[in-house]
Amino acid sequence: MSSKVSPTRHPKPLKRGKACMNCRFLKIKCDGLKPICGPCQLHPRDDECEYADGPGRSRTKVLEDTVTRLEARLLELENPEGSTPSVTLHDPYQSYKAHRLSKSPPLHLPDSPLVFSPLSPFSPTSTASSLPSGSSGSSTSPNQPGPIPTSSVGFEEPPISSLQTSLDNFLPHAQQFGFFLHAPTFRASALLAFPLGHPSRPTPGLLNAVQLFGVHFSQPDSPTNQERPLLIRTLQHVATDLLGGHPNKIIHTLQAEVLLAYYFLRVGSLLEAKVHTGSAISLALGSGLHKIRSANVTSPSTIAIINDQPYALPPPINDLQEAERINGFWSVLMLHKFITVALEAPPHVCGALEAPGMQIDTPWPIDMDNFQEGIFPQELQSNSTVRAFLNGYLGDVGEGASHFEMAAKAAILFHRAAHLTGQWSPTLAPRDRSAYEAAARSVNVLIDAFRNKLGPMPRFNTRDPSIRTTLLTHALIDAASIKLHCIFAYAYSSSKQICLSAARNMVNYGDLNLQELGHMNPIIGNLWMSANLIFVDEISRVRQVKETYPEAAAIEDELMESYRHGLNAMSLFSHEGKLMPECYAYSYLPEHQLSKVQDSFAAI
Incomplete structure (x- = not known):
């Protein structure tokens, strides 16, 4: 029985053609083998072996076309009178120039909501969003419109009547959810007749966070389909507000993060609450809010690099702005205390604000309802605010003291007691037991003294x-x-x-x-x-x-x-x-x- 032997199959010969782009560029002899020529096989390069007669445009050809197009555009910009522009730009805020020239812009009228021009897809936001924080728009003056972040998230501002209702629902209870800005000033700026994202108004993230709370508080009177889209819009804006040029983007984003943390805490989304609390702590410490009026000589915290130079949070322009920053830090501290006690197991009740070497020098907060110019004397300096309190210096407590300050001090004692409870164990070594008992006695004495002064x-x-x-x-x-x-x-x-x-x-x-x-x-x-x-x-x-x-x-x-x-x-x-x-x-x-x-x- 004979068996057939299959004929031997020879490999298909490689196609030969003109020289590849690499060999042409280096001016060496090319054998034209495809897909990879001989010289490219012997000496592999970062650039792939390409031929000008390939099925599609080669990468080299694409780059050449791009260079040609950019050179033409550069010539067009250098000689605007002698060429027709390829893209005609328009000013979407032309109708509001008169308002920008006014020192006191008009408020929205409930009966006649403004209709803003749609944003151009080539708006400044698309350029600013690709730059580091602080490198775009940092010199924007309050009377000039800055980048409008709404184009990046695709949401328009809700009707003015809805915003007014949300403000009325939220502001009376705002202090309970870490709102530290001056409420009358915030309300007035929120209702200005400028588009969303204008530097004279709150940042889009903060404005939407307030509206989110207002709708949440109005349940079940408001439509049930409003809260979820508002939450999504708020999260998108807060994630991008720091990329824009809003003059108050640091403090307003901090306020929005605090509100979001309380919102998620309120509705039971505990992981999200911890995430936004961490963001608020990072912003507060990164901006140096724990060192306001510090008696210690410290360099300002760097929040950005502009022209290879460190950029810090600008000094406050008035007493109100400084008071908001001071209150902002203590709002973050109280949120941190509540989150760690409520969400962590007793042995883990601690956090970034209790890290070794962390020293808080910022003065105690004030009640914004009683704010007045000169409330902080120019010579006022503070040092080791929390440490001095835990060492027995109660300061102002009881009648005449700031309600915010008393709440912050009570939160510190609440957190300290919970932290000590987590450190206790029946199996403590004698030295550790003695240290625990001394710390517990100290906190207990402080709690009793605070309660007696509180009345x-x-x-x-x-x-x-x-x-x-x-x-x-x-x-x-x-x-x-x-x-x-x-x-x-x-x-x-x-x-x-x-x-x-x-x-x-x-x-x-x-x-x-x-x-x-x-x-x-x-x-x-x-x-x-x-x-x-x-x-x-x-x-x-x-x-x-x-x-x-x-x-x-x-x-x-x-x-x-x-x-x-x-x-x-x-x-x-x-x-x-x-x-x-x-x-x-x-x-x-x-x-x-x-x-x-x-x-x-x-x-x-």
Whole structure:
């Protein structure tokens, strides 16, 4: 049986042609082999072997055409009178030049909303967005329009009537969500008859963040399909505002990041809340806001490089701008304290603002409602603001002190107590135990001194915006006592009594109608939860000794009354946000938290 042998297949000969582009450029002999000629095979180069007669234009040919086109365009620009421009540009703001010449631009009129010209696809934004922060538009004056970021995200500004409604919904509660700008000035600038992104108005990201809160507060009255697009628009603008030339882009973006962090904290998007808190901390520290009026000689923080020179945040142009920067730093610090306590496990309660070597020199904040020129004396300098406070220098507390300052100090003590709780362990070495006890005693003394100066909860008109901040301050200082002592409440009677006293104070509002308070800082759920858990634990203990302790029934009735007050507060504000974490563990959604308290009570 014979087998057939298949004929041997010879490789197809390579095509030969004219010299390749590399050989022509180097002026060497080319054998014309395709796809790669002999010289290019022997000496490989970065440029691929290309032929002018290929199926498409070679890369070299494309570059040659580009050079030719640019040379023609350069000649056209050098001789504008002798050539016809290939692209005709127009000024989309020509109708508003008269407004820009005015020192006090007119406000929008609700009955006649302005209609702005559509942005050109060749607007300055497309050029500015490709440049580093500060390298474009940094010299823009307040009376000249800067880059308009809306072209990069494809959204137009909402109607003026919608903006006015959002401002009315948000500004009365703005302080509870870290709003540190001067509200009347912000409102006036937001309603100016200039396009979105104009330097005389807030940055687009901040304006949209405020509108987002306004729509969120109006639920369920507003259409349910408005909030999500507003959130997307806000995130897009905040991500690009620093690339533009707005004169207030640093501070306004910082404000927008703080608002976004509180928004995500309120709706239960915890990872996003941490992300925007981190961005706010980076902006505040990177801009040197922790060193305002510092008594220490320090070089300004570099925020950009322009013409190979470091560029820092310009000095404030007036007292109001300086006050906004000071308040901005403390708003970030309070947000940082709340986020770390609420979202981190006790051993991890710390953060960038407590890093080794970090020193805060910025003066304490002021109440913007009471702002006046000259509120900061020219000779005022500050040094180690937080460290001096933790070392026992209370400063202004109580009557006559700034409500913002008292809230910031209470937040620092609340965070410090939570941090110490996370450092405790029954297995601490004797030296570590002694260090912990000394630190805990120091913080406990400071909490008591602060509470004594703070005094009892004053009687306020619920329409007074400061009532919310004052209520938050009292709740924070009571929660600080609970944080510091709750881990010892089962072993030490004194710690248990401190926790009970603080929990009673937290839910004792007298004749204050909580329903009239409006929107509160999202951390308030965390504080009320800690008080309710103390009541549940104590009610359980009292019931266990009810048979042998005659006064147990009366004590239980008193505890039940306090528990109902706390539960009522939680029920009223459970719709306020999605974050109400318990004092011992991690975070839960409000429905789960509320049911957890009720389930814990039912179990006893």
